[in-house]
Amino acid sequence: MSATNNDPNPLSPNSGSSDNPPDPDAGKDLSYLVPNVQDVWHTPPSFNLDPPGSQSSSSNSGSAQVADSGPINVDLASVRTGEQFLLAAVDEGISGYNSLRGQVSAATSNPDFWSGPDPMATTPNNDYHVLESAAPSVTGMDPSKGADAKDQDQIYQMGQQFAAIVNPAQEKALWQIANALELVGSYLGAVNQSGQTYAQVDRAARFPEPPAGS
Numbered sequence: 001m002s003a004t005n006n007d008p009n010p011l012s013p014n015s016g017s018s019d020n021p022p023d024p025d026a027g028k029d030l031s032y033l034v035p036n037v038q039d040v041w042h043t044p045p046s047f048n049l050d051p052p053g054s055q056s057s058s059s060n061s062g063s064a065q066v067a068d069s070g071p072i073n074v075d076l077a078s079v080r081t082g083e084q085f086l087l088a089a090v091d092e093g094i095s096g097y098n099s100l101r102g103q104v105s106a107a108t109s110n111p112d113f114w115s116g117p118d119p120m121a122t123t124p125n126n127d128y129h130v131l132e133s134a135a136p137s138v139t140g141m142d143p144s145k146g147a148d149a150k151d152q153d154q155i156y157q158m159g160q161q162f163a164a165i166v167n168p169a170q171e172k173a174l175w176q177i178a179n180a181l182e183l184v185g186s187y188l189g190a191v192n193q194s195g196q197t198y199a200q201v202d203r204a205a206r207f208p209e210p211p212a213g214s
Contacts, residue, residue: 027164030171031108034101035178037094044083044192047076051196074198083191090184097177104174108167115159119152 107113 023165023169025168025172028168029108030168030175031105033175034104034171035175036101037097037178037181042091044080044087044188045196047080047192047195047199049196050200051193054197054200072198074195076195076199079191079195083188083195086184086191087188090181090188093181093184097174097181100177101174104170108171111163112159114163114166115156117156119149119156 112118
């Protein structure tokens with residue numbers, strides 16, 4: 001079953017639902033939001049190092065009274081394995097982000113990327129630049145091609161309108177992806193610091209002195 005579409009321009013600028021409100025960022029240059037995400041560690045800091053900002057166990061003159069937490073059992077080898085697995089996934093995500101960022105930058109930096117060059121611009125030897133009202137004696141072109149010029153100009157205008165919507169949408173999407181990668185990186189930093197903190201506590205652990213007179 002087929003249907004015949006008599007509209008020569010089915011993708012007219014006025015097509016589509018009007019239920020969705022217009023994007024308030026349409027037409028804006030949001031490239032300043034797009035960060036350049038750098039690689040994270042290739043080798044995380046060792047758990048044998050004290051966590052950043054902590055005091056060395058040898059410099060502690062005493063300990064504060066804290067509630068007994070009960071036995072603590074941490075498998076640092078498993079923590080390290082999980083940390084390195086997630087680190088490899090983040091590294092792959094950063095590589096993909098930077099590749100996508102380059103493609104978006106190439107599209108947004110070219111004003112004619114989505115529409116092609118302006119067909120109504122004055123360029124020699126281009127039949128599509130002929131206006132319907134232009135005379136052959138003025139342009140040296142066939143005025144019957146004016147209809148083609150109008151169609152090309154409509155397509156060009158549609159591309160420009162699409163660019164005004166899709167370019168800021170792409171830049172905002174990149175900003176969100178970069179924020180997600182940064183949050184995962186912060187989580188990895190917290191995992192590593194937790195491992196260092198446990199290892200520091202473990203190194204400082206001492207058996208209590210035996211009771212006097214025993």
